[in-house]
């Protein structure tokens with residue numbers, strides 16, 4: 001592969017709802033430009049992008065693949081992202097390093113929820129955005145209908161740059177309004193616009209020229225005075241309109257039928273910004289923020305946006321150079337980890353293929369194997385000029401499982417395996433939940449976790465089983481109560497004696513407070529630490545259902561001691577038992593975690609979603625309908641939504657999405673608390 005300098009590079013993220021045709025578009029680009037000799041297929045699992053075993057098995061993309069396409073004198077780095085919303089983390093990472101985004105719209109299905117989610121993320125990254133209406137060859141494909149749906153996306157201002165030459169089985173090419181030519185088939189052959197499309201093309205071109213002139217006063221004057229604008233003037237005007245996000249060009253294709261391929265590449269080469277056309281990146285330096293235009297001569301700033309681990313290939317680090325150049329056999333400084341990393345052979349990735357290149361110029365995307373410490377989100381730079389590039393925000397987890405090792409040997413590997421899996425994926429994490437003593441793996445949905453569990457097995461030889469996690473309940477009290485306990489063992493051998501009088505009170509402001517109110521020396525204050533230890537231990541393990549105790553104030557106000565038999569351990573026991581007794585008298589209740597949910601669904605599903613929320617003890621807090629979509633905000637107990645990703649999918653036929661965030665703990669209704677307590681009792685009987 002040739003070496004490309006900044007102005008000849010385009011970094012373009014392909015985003016959409018699952019199955020709009022992103023992977024097939026990449027496949028068609030590669031085939032058209034001669035990088036591959038035949039067009040791969042999703043069904044046969046032979047595409048360049050979807051090379052992972054799990055991607056082939058499922059027939060969908062699961063992670064972002066880099067597909068560099070050499071066309072004329074530019075290199076277009078397409079980032080083929082997964083559309084399935086479980087893998088949104090991959091989309092965010094791709095958008096982070098892209099200079100523009102292409103939203104692929106299915107000409108039959110139109111704008112789907114996943115399309116909108118991806119579109120909104122691209123807006124957050126302030127990227128110039130394009131639309132491609134793909135699958136124009138399919139039965140029921142409808143360009144106008146898809147275009148109307150696009151107009152309903154938030155802040156979308158579609159600008160038609162291409163019209164389909166026919167639709168469905170008659171789709172045979174693309175009418176390009178910039179060149180006013182028709183691209184036949186894949187586009188190798190250019191012909192005059194067929195007569196029956198001449199009027200429509202003229203009309204659409206007028207709109208395009210007006211849009212091009214809109215951002216440029218001089219151009220606008222010229223246009224209003226009826227002067228003809230040159231092709232160059234139009235292109236420059238359009239660049240302004242597209243790069244500033246005022247207009248979003250609409251293009252058409254049929255990827256699997258390889259129609260409209262050259263016309264897409266022509267538009268992207270001409271109209272998608274190069275890294276140098278984008279505003280400079282901002283990095284944190286030693287003396288504050290630094291602006292970094294994409295330039296080979298700037299200070300070195302390299303952002304790591306993706307990491308993969310594989311027992312055979314080893315670790316591969318994907319990076320984008322924001323400023324400076326990267327060469328093979330060099331040393332780079334990782335500012336966050338404070339280590340120097342040795343870069344061996346630097347490569348350009350094409351799917352799983354590593355194509356070694358000598359120099360990676362500013363703005364380009366490449367990879368390097370076997371870095372020791374560097375992880376996704378890190379910045380690499382020159383040791384003498386430390387820089388840190390910003391890491392995007394990833395959404396909170398939506399789905400959790402408790403994981404268990406299948407065998408003894410898996411048990412030893414569970415923690416390193418989970419750590420490695422999570423290193424690869426910014427939306428996957430794991431932790432040990434102290435209140436339930438379970439190992440929790442959390443991510444964006446059932447498929448996401450399922451893929452991770454399979455990877456653990458296939459890549460890291462660790463077999464895991466999963467289950468719905470226990471809800472991390474808490475125990476607390478609702479009123480003041482006192483109790484006393486005497487611990488006495490004075491028969492034979494060394495005796496034990498301690499008596500503790502304790503009062504408990506609700507303490508909403510903090511989890512635990514203690515006061516020592518023993519006056520007159522009934523209990524020596526030297527026993528206070530043991531008494532507190534007893535309390536802390538019982539607070540960890542709970543009193544009524546085995547969950548941690550929170551929000552209590554404990555006061556020891558009296559007691560008794562024995563000159564010989566009172567030992568610290570005796571007071572620990574007495575204090576524990578006094579606490580339990582007082583706790584049971586103090587109106588004990590279970591508390592459960594409540595989450596804030598924000599659910600976006602098509603309007604027609606609103607009734608069903610609300611009905612379902614009702615059955616989940618939800619408190620609906622807001623409802624909003626806009627452009628055919630409803631937004632519902634609600635507070636719902638975690639116990640009711642542990643599998644909401646799957647449930648919402650089935651209620652809405654996959655057309656609903658949601659986010660969730662922990663809000664607070666709240667009292668569990670008595671009948672449900674009773675069930676939890678009973679379950680705990682049964683468990684204890686088994687133990």
Ligand SMILES: Nc1nc2c(ncn2[C@@H]2O[C@H](COP(=O)(O)OP(=O)(O)OP(=O)(O)O)[C@@H](O)[C@H]2O)c(=O)[nH]1
Nearest residue numbers: 018019020021022023024060061083135254255256
């Ligand atoms: N008829 C027709 N089928 C297409 C076209 N583009 C893609 N397909 C088919 O649609 C299905 C999905 O295509 P993909 O390229 O995997 O879609 P994707 O957007 O990458 O999907 P995800 O990876 O799940 O996000 C495959 O069976 C393709 O063969 C097209 O232009 N016309």
Ligand SMILES: [Mg+2]
Nearest residue numbers: 022023060061
């Ligand atoms: Mg795909």
